[in-house]
Amino acid sequence: MNLHEWRDRPSTVSFGPASWQSRALGVLTALTLRPVLGLLTVLGLLINRIWPAGLQRAHLDLIDRPLRLIRPLPGTVVTEQRLPHCPAEWVVAPAARGSDRVIIYFHGSALVTLGLNSHRRFASKLSEATAAQVLNVGYRLAPQASIDEAVEDGLDAYRHALALGFEPGRIVLAGDSAGGLIAADTALAVRDAGLTVPAGQVLLSALTSADMDLKYRALRDHKDVLFPFMTVKFIYDVFATVNGTREVPTMPAESNSAGLGPFLLQVGTNEMLRNDTFVLADQLAAAGVPVWVQVWDKAMHMFQLSFDVNPDARRAVAEIASFVAHVTSEASAAA
Template sequence: MPITPATIPIGAAVIDGLAWLRPRPHGIDRERVTLNGFGMEIIRPSGAARALRHGVVLYMHGGGFAVCGLDTHRPVAASLARSTGLPVVNVGYRQLPGRRISESVEDCLSAYRWLLQHGADPARIVLAGDSAGGYLAFATALRAIDAGLPVPAGLVGLSPLLDLDYAAKRDYVNIERDPFIPLSALEAVVRIGAEVDGTLDPMLSPVNGELAGLPPALLIAAEDEILRYDCELMARRLTAAGVSNSLELWRGQVHAFMSIFPDLPEGRAALGRVARFVRARLELPERARMA
């Protein structure tokens, strides 16, 4: 089914329905928060009373800026909460076709402002996301800097989309290898959510931003996915800007495997890497056992 403003709600309904077939996350407590026009939830390990000021992960879900939400990505947020011992704020930002990608970024920036207003220390906040959510994590950090807000402690991109220029990927070797995301899907999303009269503003892509002010970053991608292109480009540009970063390529996996299958061994291992990065950035002791 081609991606159009008319078909997006159909795809969203199907994916949301499938999400209810998955086992419910265990070992967590949830608190719902409503902001202006969208919602989010704070997920904590069961029984944990840790305040936001002690550390928090702000998580932006994937789904091509068009589908998925709090329900579909609650398992990955719960896994991160259990493995870090920290609250994870799962953001239900508004999406296509009703909102442009830049407006989704504004919702995520509002979530970051909310954390700061409710006592979270920016030096103890890590922004993270998968796929389109990875884009939002980096774009939100860049918008925060532009707005004069404090910089978070770290950034995590899981199979992140970081360059909206789909034309630049047309000759990339993984075009023929990625079993999950066709280039045509990326093109459709960018045309609907970012282009104006067929023109893309290059500054909408985090890889083209003023990267020198960003905090250390962790990038994880599947070896054969198309968005490996974005990760490698961002890693090179972060390094050139003097920003500490690490890029991990996982063999035999698919796009966003750690959020699609967070309870499989490979997903658990990748999220364990994220948890260690988060705890290192927040200077927290390593937990004895990753959940």
């Protein structure tokens, strides 16, 4: 794609019809993972009623340990890093070696789980597709840490990239699900700290609003094949707010994003965070921030991670690569 074509694109584009692989993944997820999440949520509600303090000490990120068996793409070099309060790693595909372009990536987590292992292969795919070095950030998770502390980790990652000599106009912040929240909030934190903002942001199936009604209304139109509504509400009520004792910071959809670089927002039709994306897009446009929304037919939450078997996911990654090339070239030209 010609880089200038992004300027002429409509603000919202629908992609479809869905591939049979994307549809099959949705059905398989609805039949397997969704019931398990529902059962775990009921169990969590019971434990929270009997022993809430014990639940707050749970380390749900333990599930990430066996996921180290998921390998990055062949030829990818992974180098461990240590930020002030959390682990991170450089994930560099052969096409990105020596690149001056960086993607700082925040993994999806529902705020409480997964980590570097779960998203290393996707990070390597992003590095391959964009020819950018990827800094994969293992930000702190709830219930032990607050959203503010996770954003502090994001700001530390950005400062780390700057300290290594990377230019702001060659850096893109990206994340999926709750990681999209951390990416957007990190961009705001960078601006508020008086630093030069990154070239742009890529948010995939991102959580951007604390309004549960937005999610409930989305479910009335299309069933989420991964998350029952009670699971998302449980995570918010029990872990994000610590049973109402911790105030959740202002979310990106309710913030003033003036001064930030462009956003690419990708979301599937079959997920409850769909309305979060649209509300954030409206807020960005009102603040004068360029924003493009891509809606993928029948796509489930974080469908991009299925790129190995799903042609829709590979096309979405190609769109991300085109956007990253556009915003980093535009920022460099402006500088």
